[in-house]
Amino acid sequence: MLGTFEYFVDQAINGVTLGAIYGLVAIGYTLVYGIIGMINFAHGEIFMIGAFVSIIAFLTLGLLGLTWVPLALLLVLIATMMLTAVYGWTLERVAYRPLRRSPRLAALITAIGMSIFLQNYVQLLQGARNKPLQQVISGGFEIMREGDYVVTLSYLQIFILLLTIVLMVVFTLVIGRTSLGRQQRSCEQDRDMAALLGVNVDRTISLTFVMGAVLASVAGLIFLLNYGVIDFYIGFLAGIKAFTAAVLGGIGSVPGAMLGGLLIGLIEALWSGYFTVEYKDVAAFSILILVLIFRPTGLLGTPDIEKV
Amino acid sequence: MTDIIARPLAGTRPFRLQGALKEAGLAAFVMFALSLALIAVRVEDVPGGLAIRWRPFDVIAAVVLVFLGRLGLAFLRNNRPAPVALASGLFSAVMALLLIVFVSGGGGVSWAQSLLPFSGFVVNVLVLIISLVLTLRAGLMWRRGERADAGTGVGDTMDRLAASVQGVAVYVIPVLLVAAIIFPFLPFADRRILDIAILVVTYVMLGWGLNIVVGLAGLLDLGYVAFYAVGAYAYALLATEMGIGFWLCLPFAGAMAALAGVLLGFPVLRLRGDYLAIVTLGFGEMIRIILLNWYEVTNGPDGISGIPRPTFFGLPFVRSPPEGVESFHSFFGLTYAPVDRIIFLYYVILAMALITNQFTLRIRKLPVGRAWEALREDETASRSLGINPRNTKLTAFGIGAMFGGFAGSFFATRQGFISPESFTFIESAVILAIVVLGGMGSQIGVVLAAVLLIGLPEMFRELQEFRMLAFGAAMVLIMIWRPRGLLAHREPTIRLFEKGAGKR
Numbered sequence: 001m002l003g004t005f006e007y008f009v010d011q012a013i014n015g016v017t018l019g020a021i022y023g024l025v026a027i028g029y030t031l032v033y034g035i036i037g038m039i040n041f042a043h044g045e046i047f048m049i050g051a052f053v054s055i056i057a058f059l060t061l062g063l064l065g066l067t068w069v070p071l072a073l074l075l076v077l078i079a080t081m082m083l084t085a086v087y088g089w090t091l092e093r094v095a096y097r098p099l100r101r102s103p104r105l106a107a108l109i110t111a112i113g114m115s116i117f118l119q120n121y122v123q124l125l126q127g128a129r130n131k132p133l134q135q136v137i138s139g140g141f142e143i144m145r146e147g148d149y150v151v152t153l154s155y156l157q158i159f160i161l162l163l164t165i166v167l168m169v170v171f172t173l174v175i176g177r178t179s180l181g182r183q184q185r186s187c188e189q190d191r192d193m194a195a196l197l198g199v200n201v202d203r204t205i206s207l208t209f210v211m212g213a214v215l216a217s218v219a220g221l222i223f224l225l226n227y228g229v230i231d232f233y234i235g236f237l238a239g240i241k242a243f244t245a246a247v248l249g250g251i252g253s254v255p256g257a258m259l260g261g262l263l264i265g266l267i268e269a270l271w272s273g274y275f276t277v278e279y280k281d282v283a284a285f286s287i288l289i290l291v292l293i294f295r296p297t298g299l300l301g302t303p304d305i306e307k308v
Numbered sequence: 309m310t311d312i313i314a315r316p317l318a319g320t321r322p323f324r325l326q327g328a329l330k331e332a333g334l335a336a337f338v339m340f341a342l343s344l345a346l347i348a349v350r351v352e353d354v355p356g357g358l359a360i361r362w363r364p365f366d367v368i369a370a371v372v373l374v375f376l377g378r379l380g381l382a383f384l385r386n387n388r389p390a391p392v393a394l395a396s397g398l399f400s401a402v403m404a405l406l407l408i409v410f411v412s413g414g415g416g417v418s419w420a421q422s423l424l425p426f427s428g429f430v431v432n433v434l435v436l437i438i439s440l441v442l443t444l445r446a447g448l449m450w451r452r453g454e455r456a457d458a459g460t461g462v463g464d465t466m467d468r469l470a471a472s473v474q475g476v477a478v479y480v481i482p483v484l485l486v487a488a489i490i491f492p493f494l495p496f497a498d499r500r501i502l503d504i505a506i507l508v509v510t511y512v513m514l515g516w517g518l519n520i521v522v523g524l525a526g527l528l529d530l531g532y533v534a535f536y537a538v539g540a541y542a543y544a545l546l547a548t549e550m551g552i553g554f555w556l557c558l559p560f561a562g563a564m565a566a567l568a569g570v571l572l573g574f575p576v577l578r579l580r581g582d583y584l585a586i587v588t589l590g591f592g593e594m595i596r597i598i599l600l601n602w603y604e605v606t607n608g609p610d611g612i613s614g615i616p617r618p619t620f621f622g623l624p625f626v627r628s629p630p631e632g633v634e635s636f637h638s639f640f641g642l643t644y645a646p647v648d649r650i651i652f653l654y655y656v657i658l659a660m661a662l663i664t665n666q667f668t669l670r671i672r673k674l675p676v677g678r679a680w681e682a683l684r685e686d687e688t689a690s691r692s693l694g695i696n697p698r699n700t701k702l703t704a705f706g707i708g709a710m711f712g713g714f715a716g717s718f719f720a721t722r723q724g725f726i727s728p729e730s731f732t733f734i735e736s737a738v739i740l741a742i743v744v745l746g747g748m749g750s751q752i753g754v755v756l757a758a759v760l761l762i763g764l765p766e767m768f769r770e771l772q773e774f775r776m777l778a779f780g781a782a783m784v785l786i787m788i789w790r791p792r793g794l795l796a797h798r799e800p801t802i803r804l805f806e807k808g809a810g811k812r
Contacts, residue, residue: 033582039582039585049346052345052346052351053345053346053360055343055351055653056345056346056349056351056360059349059351059358059359059360060349060360060401062312063360072800079345082341082343083341083342086338086341086342087342089338094784095784095788098788099787099788099791102496102787102791102792103791103792104494104746105522105528105744105748106791106792107787108585108786109740109741109744109745110783110784110787110788111785112740112741112783113779113780113781113782113784113787114780114784115780116734116737116776116779116780116783117777117780117781117783117784118780119557119776119780120773120774120776120777120780121346121777123347123773124773124774124777125347125350126346126350126351126427127350127351127352129353131351131353131358132353132358134357134360162588168427172709196651213403235754236733238592238734240593243586244590246587247583247586251582265628278597278600278601279597279601281593281597282594282597282598284593285590285593285594286594288586288587288590289575289576289587289590289591292576292579292583292587293575293576296578296583
């Protein structure tokens with residue numbers, strides 16, 4: 001069974017689903033890093049808050065008697081995007097904007113502090129026990145069969161992949177084609193010059209955080225749907241892995257973040273499938289170290305030219 | 309840039325109530341959106357699934373308070389302190405009264421409870437504190453008639469304080485040192501206080517160790533706890549498997565940690581800044597995962613227990629020593645007291661920390677120390693001056709790791725039990741926070757930050773669940789207040805002319 005192609009396909013499907021989560025969170029890291037050059041350590045917590053808002057929205061809708069799944073999913077998606085976006089905006093406004101011109105280490109410490117704060121905030125408000133949610137989308141269809149071993153592609157996985165692809169396309173278009181995207185890219189290149197040319201830098205940075213939070217909240221929703229159980233601590237590891245994905249793909253590059261997320265997801269799933277589950281994180285970090293040694297700017301990153 | 313232009317205008321601009329209301333309204337709306345999901349609803353697990361509990365009153369209270377608070381700040385910024393002082397003073401008085409009634413009634417006074425804005429007691433106390441601060445600030449402004457935009461005096465005061473701390477360091481340090489030495493014999497130093505003191509000094513030592521890497525060499529290390537863990541496990545394994553004592557193990561544990569530092573550093577030290585940060589973070593997690601899963605050696609999540617305690621030159625601190633061994637109290641003719649061992653541990657870690665400190669201060673003046681600081685300031689320039697960046701960084705990494713390893717061995721011997729639980733990322737973050745909050749490169753700053761971040765929360769263990777919340781908030785607030793650290797004031801390492809020579 002372990003050697004069959006079907007087993008590989010099964011693991012790969014899991015890996016792509018996981019990669020969708022990492023990729024969506026990684027875009028938030030890479031956007032923020034590109035524009036203000038800081039590791040937004042609290043981004044993983046935004047992802048966790050997205051998952052919590054989703055579970056609360058599901059339960060509230062269930063209480064209101066709304067059980068038609070497509071409509072419920074749509075409403076939850078909108079609710080979690082909007083409410084989590086407010087957290088992203090507030091995070092930037094309260095914790096990072098006052099430090100815009102400070103040493104970079106100060107911003108990093110604030111980010112770590114914010115991450116600790118948000119974790120404990122959610123723990124206090126929602127309790128430390130993990131929250132299981134019963135399956136929302138069930139069923140699927142068989143794509144392969146080898147003896148007793150059936151590879152199924154569930155409707156949930158199709159939903160996740162479609163949602164991720166749609167979001168990534170939309171955000172690529174926003175960054176590449178709209179005036180907001182142009183402003184973001186101009187702030188990335190030179191903030192002072194952009195300000196002189198009439199770009200509202202503060203607003204652009206705020207919107208970048210909002211965009212990152214929206215994507216992370218969707219990742220939180222996907223996490224909730226896929227694993228069915230969340231707790232206040234899920235943001236930490238997912239955040240680190242997503243940041244690893246962003247660095248792997250080349251930090252600052254949006255396609256790089258997607259690629260990195262996909263790769264980390266695949267590595268993790270295949271490693272757990274063929275070797276040991278316990279060391280899957282070690283595998284992901286080792287790949288990161290190897291990539292950084294041989295290609296320090298990541299897979300799709302452009303090297304910084306160092307000027308004296 | 310914009311605030312430089314906007315500041316002089318702020319004072320001359322007439323106060324518009326409408327603008328202030330709009331600002332407060334926006335803040336209240338944001339608070340409402342923030343609280344809509346996480347505060348308004350609590351997910352609770354009941355048999356057979358999840359249930360939700362509504363908390364509408366907390367949301368209303370939060371929104372109203374944020375509105376009023378923001379309005380008060382807008383008034384203050386526009387030099388209208390009088391109404392703010394009166395309103396928040398009245399509010400504080402009512403809150404304080406309600407809290408007193410509530411507490412003195414043993415928590416059973418239901419009318420006082422229902423009048424308090426929040427259901428959580430500590431949250432109410434927090435609201436009271438914030439309101440008191442607002443009252444104080446507004447009251448001071450009112451009395452002095454000063455303007456809000458006259459420049460924030462606190463920041464300057466801290467700058468001057470930081471400068472003067474360095475100026476009087478010659479007098480302060482001996483006093484602090486003597487205080488630290490006689491500390492265990494002070495009347496209030498009971499067992500609990502001593503335990504906290506040991507913890508604080510352990511973090512001071514870790515902070516000083518990490519300061520070599522972050523403060524001197526400028527390498528951002530987010531996985532320092534890995535070396536702490538290597539030191540702890542090295543001692544624990546050697547002691548429990550081979551029966552080697554603490555003092556013999558100590559250098560070995562340090563060497564193991566330094567080796568781990570060099571092994572990690574060798575491939576990754578050519579990375580810069582954030583890449584290095586994430587790789588060290590990954591390394592820290594890898595070490596923890598390996599400790600967690602390598603059952604044959606580390607006993608996995610169950611950890612290692614029964615780690616022997618250190619002895620005083622072979623004299624153990626026990627009531628009845630085994631055959632043929634004399635114990636500490638009988639050798640010195642004292643009566644047995646369990647606190648003796650704690651006091652001894654305190655002195656051990658104090659000595660280790662002071663050695664770290666002296667080592668750092670002295671190595672700064674050696675060529676390698678100078679090379680670290682040169683690399684921190686400008687890698688390209690130092691490379692062109694013939695400094696080998698990789699080897700120089702490796703020494704910093706290795707030496708920093710070594711002190712982490714020493715501290716780790718001490719941790720293992722103090723606890724008597726270690727498990728991977730003790731070496732999570734949060735520990736690395738705390739140690740880094742101590743270094744940065746204290747003011748990078750400031751040795752006294754590390755002590756101050758360790759006392760603030762470790763000592764204070766330990767004193768308030770009763771507020772267990774709010775402890776880490778306050779910890780995170782404190783990190784954010786201190787950084788916003790003093791972005792360069794509490795006692796950041798860096799004297800040039802070398803002066804071209806002697807101090808004061810240029811002034812005349």
